Amino acid sequence: MADPKQAQFMKAYASCHDPFIRYCSALAYGKMDTEDLVQDVLLSAFQHFDSIRKSGELLHYLIRAARNRSISKWRKRKFQTEWVDKHSDHLAAKGISPEMRLDIQLLYRTLDRLPGHQRDALVLFEISGFSMKEIAVIQTSTEGAIKTKISRARKQLKRLMAEKSTTRDMSGILNTLQTITL
Amino acid sequence: MKPVGKDDQIFEVLRELPTEISLEKVGLIVTSLPPLPIWKSWLHYFNLNTILMSAITTTIILAGLLLLSPKEQEHNQTFTPITASEETISLSPEEELIPQLKQKTSRPVKQLAMSPILPLLTQGTKEVQYSNSSLAVTPFTLTAIPLSNLTPLPPNDQIPLAISPNRPGLMIPVQQECDPPLELTKENQKRLKQQIRRSLLSDHLILSKKESIIIEVSPGEIIVNGQTLDDQLYQKYSLILHQDVPPCPGRHLVIGKAFIGIGHFTSAGHFMGISSGPLPAGSLRKSLPANRLLDLSIEDDSSTELFPGTDLTTSLLSDDDLINTNSLSLSESQDKKGNTFGLSWAEMQQLKRKLLSRFIKDNLIEAKQKKAILTYTKEDIVVNGKALTKNLAEPYRELLTAFRLNASPRRQIHIAPKFIIIGDFTSKGGMTLGQASGKDMIVNQRKPSGLYADDTFRLIHAVEDWH
Numbered sequence: 001m002a003d004p005k006q007a008q009f010m011k012a013y014a015s016c017h018d019p020f021i022r023y024c025s026a027l028a029y030g031k032m033d034t035e036d037l038v039q040d041v042l043l044s045a046f047q048h049f050d051s052i053r054k055s056g057e058l059l060h061y062l063i064r065a066a067r068n069r070s071i072s073k074w075r076k077r078k079f080q081t082e083w084v085d086k087h088s089d090h091l092a093a094k095g096i097s098p099e100m101r102l103d104i105q106l107l108y109r110t111l112d113r114l115p116g117h118q119r120d121a122l123v124l125f126e127i128s129g130f131s132m133k134e135i136a137v138i139q140t141s142t143e144g145a146i147k148t149k150i151s152r153a154r155k156q157l158k159r160l161m162a163e164k165s166t167t168r169d170m171s172g173i174l175n176t177l178q179t180i181t182l
Numbered sequence: 183m184k185p186v187g188k189d190d191q192i193f194e195v196l197r198e199l200p201t202e203i204s205l206e207k208v209g210l211i212v213t214s215l216p217p218l219p220i221w222k223s224w225l226h227y228f229n230l231n232t233i234l235m236s237a238i239t240t241t242i243i244l245a246g247l248l249l250l251s252p253k254e255q256e257h258n259q260t261f262t263p264i265t266a267s268e269e270t271i272s273l274s275p276e277e278e279l280i281p282q283l284k285q286k287t288s289r290p291v292k293q294l295a296m297s298p299i300l301p302l303l304t305q306g307t308k309e310v311q312y313s314n315s316s317l318a319v320t321p322f323t324l325t326a327i328p329l330s331n332l333t334p335l336p337p338n339d340q341i342p343l344a345i346s347p348n349r350p351g352l353m354i355p356v357q358q359e360c361d362p363p364l365e366l367t368k369e370n371q372k373r374l375k376q377q378i379r380r381s382l383l384s385d386h387l388i389l390s391k392k393e394s395i396i397i398e399v400s401p402g403e404i405i406v407n408g409q410t411l412d413d414q415l416y417q418k419y420s421l422i423l424h425q426d427v428p429p430c431p432g433r434h435l436v437i438g439k440a441f442i443g444i445g446h447f448t449s450a451g452h453f454m455g456i457s458s459g460p461l462p463a464g465s466l467r468k469s470l471p472a473n474r475l476l477d478l479s480i481e482d483d484s485s486t487e488l489f490p491g492t493d494l495t496t497s498l499l500s501d502d503d504l505i506n507t508n509s510l511s512l513s514e515s516q517d518k519k520g521n522t523f524g525l526s527w528a529e530m531q532q533l534k535r536k537l538l539s540r541f542i543k544d545n546l547i548e549a550k551q552k553k554a555i556l557t558y559t560k561e562d563i564v565v566n567g568k569a570l571t572k573n574l575a576e577p578y579r580e581l582l583t584a585f586r587l588n589a590s591p592r593r594q595i596h597i598a599p600k601f602i603i604i605g606d607f608t609s610k611g612g613m614t615l616g617q618a619s620g621k622d623m624i625v626n627q628r629k630p631s632g633l634y635a636d637d638t639f640r641l642i643h644a645v646e647d648w649h
Contacts, residue, residue, distance in 0.1 A: 006212050017208060021201040034202050039211050046215050094199055107192045126193040157189055
């Protein structure tokens with residue numbers, strides 16, 4: 001990279017890549033293109049990189065920016081079939097079985113029904129792999145509060161997943177079958 | 183061991199799954215990001231909040247400056263029209279004293295500069311007349327004046343100077359009459375009165391033709407019934423007034439129903455000047471500024487002149503021939519209610535009772551129902567034309583002194599069953615100063631026959647008929 005600023009940014013970003021992309025994938029699933037969200041957040045982070053002094057702050061900035069953008073730009077959007085299909089294709093390309101893809105889709109749909117902070121905490125903990133302490137810093141909360149949120153989110157998720165599996169409507173099954181066959 | 187649920191399995195799969203976007207792809211994205219221009223990097227410091235706060239702060243500061251320094255603005259205006267030409271003069275040390283004098287005006291000096299007072303201020307060689315009730319003058323400095331605009335200077339030894347009453351070490355010019363003196367024929371006075379009244383009516387400065395008017399025509403300022411005219415009205419009325427009545431500090435026009443007087447109030451509160459028409463009655467009180475009430479007298483033939491420079495009250499008392507003289511004086515002994523001698527209604531009634539009792543006791547009148555006129559001078563006390571002996575007069579002097587009444591060459595006390603009048607009367611029966619209490623003083627206003635006064639108890643006529 002010719003630009004020293006870009007080189008510095010990439011150096012700081014390298015350690016944030018995995019958790020950030022996983023979080024963005026979880027936010028974007030079924031609603032938007034993950035790459036669009038990542039690009040948007042990266043642009044913002046790059047422009048404000050001078051004000052982000054510590055390298056540890058970059059990850060927190062990326063997570064918060066991704067969350068805020070996903071809320072502001074796609075606040076009213078529900079799951080859209082084309083994005084669900086695209087993300088399912090991506091999972092298929094990674095060798096995920098159709099049954100697991102169906103479960104992943106069900107999981108994301110159920111996550112979408114959880115309260116915002118609980119869902120975020122659970123995604124950051126379970127998918128992005130952050131520790132409770134890191135999540136507390138990102139959400140400007142205490143470790144205990146995050147622990148409680150995650151615990152409640154898990155219980156709620158289990159209950160909703162159980163309901164969902166029994167009352168899954170026919171349209172959902174047809175959609176899933178159609179996705180698999182295609 | 184905690185059993186692993188289905189959702190845990192899914193989460194584990196998602197955690198182990200390779201990321202949707204690789205680090206290399208992110209590197210490409212970052213490489214394609216446009217570098218931020220320098221001016222844009224500064225732009226993020228400015229948002230709506232900072233813009234609004236800056237605008238509000240600037241507005242407050244500017245408004246504060248404008249509010250707190252209005253005089254300075256007027257001050258600046260005074261320098262603008264005065265520009266130095268090739269011939270200029272400078273002020274001498276004595277002239278620097280001039281701005282320290284008090285002068286009655288609040289109009290910007292811009293207009294003062296156009297008035298005849300300018301040479302007085304700039305040259306410092308001519309006497310300046312100041313109003314008796316003076317206000318602090320706005321300090322100013324004149325640097326240069328076109329010589330062509332100045333009138334020839336009188337020699338320095340012709341300038342009478344006096345020690346300032348407020349600052350003993352300061353010499354100030356002696357007060358002098360306005361220049362030029364008023365010279366208006368009766369026709370011109372009448373024309374001026376009509377013209378002023380019409381204009382004031384059209385400008386709604388008075389509400390009716392009957393309303394009395396007092397106009398102060400000072401340099402750069404015209405005050406109508408206590409209201410200072412704004413610039414537009416000042417221009418209009420200066421055109422009407424200044425031709426006949428040149429502006430002069432303290433100069434007043436007093437206009438009644440059929441009366442016009444032009445002059446000024448002396449330090450004793452007397453009015454000096456020229457007049458025409460019968461003097462207005464107590465209605466003038468309505469037009470006067472607060473705490474300035476008029477007492478006045480009138481003679482049958484009132485269409486005569488007041489002589490400039492003469493204290494009419496003094497002449498009125500010393501001169502027996504008072505026909506053809508009007509007097510309009512400001513009484514400084516009035517109380518807040520306008521009572522000339524400061525006696526309340528109760529005190530007037532008390533005095534009346536005591537005097538009547540003593541008159542009967544001294545066999546000066548036969549019964550209380552009779553009328554009496556007591557003349558109260560320093561030399562004599564005369565009751566109904568009978569001069570009292572010294573011993574007999576002494577109790578009356580003590581009684582009148584107890585009621586704060588002093589002897590005066592023309593002072594009389596008129597007592598009738600229903601009223602008492604105390605005042606200074608002329609030889610023709612007119613009253614210059616007075617106070618009355620009671621009723622039935624108005625006998626016949628249209629055809630004077632007997633003692634009567636108007637409803638203000640200030641205008642008394644035809645005392646002779648009463649005898």
